Amino acid sequence: DIQMTQxxxxxxxxxxxxxxxxxxxxxxxxxxxNWYQQKPGKAPKFLIHAASxxxxxVPSRFSGSGSGTDFTLTISSLQPEDFATYYCQHVYxxxxxxxxxxxxxx
Amino acid sequence: xxxxxxxxxxxxxxxxxxSLTCTVSGGSIISSDYYWGWIRQPxxxxxxxxxxxHHSGTTYYNPSLNxxxxxxxxxxKNQFSLQLTSVTAAxxxxxxxxxxxxxxxTTTNWFDSWGQGTLxxxxx
Numbered sequence: 001d002i003q004m005t006q007x008x009x010x011x012x013x014x015x016x017x018x019x020x021x022x023x024x025x026x027x028x029x030x031x032x033x034n035w036y037q038q039k040p041g042k043a044p045k046f047l048i049h050a051a052s053x054x055x056x057x058v059p060s061r062f063s064g065s066g067s068g069t070d071f072t073l074t075i076s077s078l079q080p081e082d083f084a085t086y087y088c089q090h091v092y093x094x095x096x097x098x099x100x101x102x103x104x105x106x
Numbered sequence: 107x108x109x110x111x112x113x114x115x116x117x118x119x120x121x122x123x124x125s126l127t128c129t130v131s132g133g134s135i136i137s138s139d140y141y142w143g144w145i146r147q148p149x150x151x152x153x154x155x156x157x158x159x160h161h162s163g164t165t166y167y168n169p170s171l172n173x174x175x176x177x178x179x180x181x182x183k184n185q186f187s188l189q190l191t192s193v194t195a196a197x198x199x200x201x202x203x204x205x206x207x208x209x210x211x212t213t214t215n216w217f218d219s220w221g222q223g224t225l226x227x228x229x230x
Contacts, residue, residue, distance in 0.1 A: 055218065089217075
């Protein structure tokens with residue numbers, strides 16, 4: 001199985017901050033990498049596919065980059081509604097696996 | 107936009123079978139653009155992919171659950187389902203169904219619409 005490791009596991013930030021979350025795959029996954037946002041008690045929300053392609057309706061302050069084994073999710077200017085947990089997920093092979101999550105807190 | 111809704115018992119006894127159904131609205135389950143998936147989240151932990159099914163009946167299971175898992179699809183009802191046998195407390199947590207969008211001629215895919223989730227507790 002391909003292991004997905006996110007760092008940090010949590011971070012504290014303020015409104016307006018630039019936030020970067022890292023996701024590392026245990027082997028190369030090309031760009032088969034998605035990002036999701038989850039708020040407490042809610043289902044995850046899809047943000048980005050293919051490492052850097054923003055889903056329709058997702059604010060442009062979100063961006064993704066990377067290929068191979070190292071990927072990043074960046075929020076250019078953190079907004080109050082962005083406080084949540086973020087997960088990366090690879091779709092390179094079966095089983096699909098998610099990272100452990102990064103909780104973005106005030 | 108697709109809407110998905112999970113249904114099924116919230117309480118299952120240890121060693122019994124967990125059965126959940128996902129009803130799809132706002133689109134047809136017979137779509138060349140989509141597969142259909144289940145994801146769960148053990149309490150306080152991250153997300154775990156359970157399995158994926160196509161309307162043709164083709165399935166892809168997480169090997170960690172393969173021996174206990176069966177997924178099926180009912181195109182007449184626009185529903186898909188999962189059955190997980192011999193459950194234990196480790197199977198407790200919210201279960202989500204989701205649409206899995208495919209990019210033609212690639213293996214790129216993503217879960218773009220999710221149900222609200224249904225909490226399953228395994229306890230006697």
